[in-house]
Amino acid sequence: METRILIIDDDPFICRQLEELFRAQQYVVSTAHEATAGLARLAEAEHSVVFVDLKLPGCDGLELTRQIRERWPDLDVIMVTGFASIRGAVEAIKLGASDYITKPFQNEDILLSTEKVLEKRRLIDEINYLRGQLADRYSFANMVSRNPRMHEIFSQIESLGQSDATVLIMGESGTGKELCARGVHFQGRRRTGKFVAINCAAFPDTLLESELFGFDRGAFTGAVHDRVGKIEYASGGTLFLDEIEAISLNMQLKLLRVLEERELERLGSNRRIKVDIRVIAATNEHLEELVAKGRIREDFYYRINVVPVHIPPLRERIEDVPLLVAEFFRNSQHSRERDISRISNRALAQLMSYHWPGNVRELGNVLERSILRCGGTVLRDVDLPTAQNPGVSRTGAEVRLGLDYEVPLKEFLRRAERDYLGNLLKRYRGGISNSARHALVDAATLHRKMKSYGLRRETFRGSNTRVADRLEDADSDRQTAGA
Ligand SMILES: Nc1ncnc2c1ncn2[C@@H]1O[C@H](COP(=O)(O)OP(=O)(O)OP(=O)(O)O)[C@@H](O)[C@H]1O
Numbered sequence: 458m459e460t461r462i463l464i465i466d467d468d469p470f471i472c473r474q475l476e477e478l479f480r481a482q483q484y485v486v487s488t489a490h491e492a493t494a495g496l497a498r499l500a501e502a503e504h505s506v507v508f509v510d511l512k513l514p515g516c517d518g519l520e521l522t523r524q525i526r527e528r529w530p531d532l533d534v535i536m537v538t539g540f541a542s543i544r545g546a547v548e549a550i551k552l553g554a555s556d557y558i559t560k561p562f563q564n565e566d567i568l569l570s571t572e573k574v575l576e577k578r579r580l581i582d583e584i585n586y587l588r589g590q591l592a593d594r595y596s597f598a599n600m601v602s603r604n605p606r607m608h609e610i611f612s613q614i615e616s617l618g619q620s621d622a623t624v625l626i627m628g629e630s631g632t633g634k635e636l637c638a639r640g641v642h643f644q645g646r647r648r649t650g651k652f653v654a655i656n657c658a659a660f661p662d663t664l665l666e667s668e669l670f671g672f673d674r675g676a677f678t679g680a681v682h683d684r685v686g687k688i689e690y691a692s693g694g695t696l697f698l699d700e701i702e703a704i705s706l707n708m709q710l711k712l713l714r715v716l717e718e719r720e721l722e723r724l725g726s727n728r729r730i731k732v733d734i735r736v737i738a739a740t741n742e743h744l745e746e747l748v749a750k751g752r753i754r755e756d757f758y759y760r761i762n763v764v765p766v767h768i769p770p771l772r773e774r775i776e777d778v779p780l781l782v783a784e785f786f787r788n789s790q791h792s793r794e795r796d797i798s799r800i801s802n803r804a805l806a807q808l809m810s811y812h813w814p815g816n817v818r819e820l821g822n823v824l825e826r827s828i829l830r831c832g833g834t835v836l837r838d839v840d841l842p843t844a845q846n847p848g849v850s851r852t853g854a855e856v857r858l859g860l861d862y863e864v865p866l867k868e869f870l871r872r873a874e875r876d877y878l879g880n881l882l883k884r885y886r887g888g889i890s891n892s893a894r895h896a897l898v899d900a901a902t903l904h905r906k907m908k909s910y911g912l913r914r915e916t917f918r919g920s921n922t923r924v925a926d927r928l929e930d931a932d933s934d935r936q937t938a939g940a
Pocket residue numbers: 599600601602628629630631632633634635636637741781784817818821
């Protein structure tokens with residue numbers, strides 16, 4: 458956008474001088490010889506800077522400055538004064554002028570002052586723009602991200618809200634699968650209906666069935682009154698089936714019927730009830746593999762996997778860490794209570810060099826614990842728990858593995874496996890067949906595991922490794938060769 462400058466001065470020589478000067482700088486310039494004409498010009502078009510002469514016919518420059526600031530608070534005013542009226546200039550600054558210039562002036566003084574004011578405006582514009590982006594582009598349905606793949610997911614969520622297609626959300630634990638499912642519901646046309654979530658892994662088979670389908674009184678001992686199941690309850694809204702890999706083959710078949718017919722029978726009843734549900738399922742397993750192993754019915758899999766959404770793990774979008782930290786500070790009651798809203802560069806660097814097997818959820822837990830340990834108002838690296846802060850002394854194994862006894866067993870084992878594979882790949886410089894042979898697994902399995910842990914063989918090839926690592930590699934190669 459062009460930069461418009463207005464000069465309000467009754468001296469035609471000064472007007473001409475400034476006009477020529479600014480035109481040469483590619484600014485759009487106009488002039489006015491008295492206050493009313495000046496105000497009219499400002500009302501006609503949006504200006505960036507206005508030069509106001511302190512002594513104008515029929516109007517005092519100070520009064521004009523006051524009026525301009527009142528009507529266009531974002532406009533920068535530069536006061537032009539004679540030597541005698543420094544006091545007036547000070548007054549003008551108090552009234553909100555950005556700068557003042559004394560006559561006679563050098564062209565450089567004028568340009569310098571103008572540039573300074575314009576630079577400040579650019580910064581303010583940029584901050585506003587970034588703020589806007591933060592609100593619009595980096596955040597969607599309570600999710601924040603600056604990663605292009607995540608932004609694709611945001612738009613996917615947005616359009617999915619307008620349909621009733623079944624969605625399968627895949628991603629490691631803590632990547633935001635539930636948040637995403639809620640996004641589809643609450644940003645979509647079913648938002649006025651209920652969002653009903655059920656964690657399929659939390660119930661043994663028979664209980665899951667009565668949870669989902671409900672029952673009529675007398676269906677089984679203990680069924681003393683009728684009960685509406687989750688599926689029926691979700692009618693008109695969205696049913697979120699979390700951890701679907703845990704559903705038994707038998708239950709998959711029963712669910713399949715509901716998905717196909719949009720009808721169900723409560724336990725102990727043969728009355729068919731129509732349901733109007735949108736289904737979103739989530740899993741952190743590779744369902745194709747479970748199909749191959751016979752743990753997931755193929756027909757069920759295809760019925761569920763209509764629109765797949767893959768949420769990338771945090772380590773593949775590590776640039777999100779600062780944004781997530783900021784978001785966490787904003788939402789955490791503890792950080793507000795303790796007035797902690799900043800993090801040191803070192804602590805942030807530590808968080809960005811960690812591989813986050815537990816993803817965003819783990820980051821949240823780490824920040825929560827760190828805040829409780831933090832003495833000041835800035836979160837520092839020493840406040841971080843040991844696994845995320847290699848600088849603090851621990852036993853060797855803990856440092857290497859980032860052992861964290863707070864996580865579930867499954868997570869703990871995943872971390873150990875990732876570390877093991879990382880070590881192998883480093884030793885064989887990304888060599889798949891050597892690494893696979895060493896680990897006694899086939900190459901396909903190794904590939905799959907690498908993919909799931911975000912390990913890329915290029916990372917382990919010669920050119921990217923540091924010299925120290927290469928020496929270490931060479932050492933271990935010799936040892937392997939000797940063994
Ligand atoms: N992009 C994001 N922006 C802000 N917060 C996020 C984001 N992704 C996840 N979170 C937060 O991380 C936590 C985990 O998210 P969520 O429960 O949706 O993950 P999940 O994939 O369902 O995890 P699990 O597999 O363990 O059930 C929640 O507290 C959620 O608010």
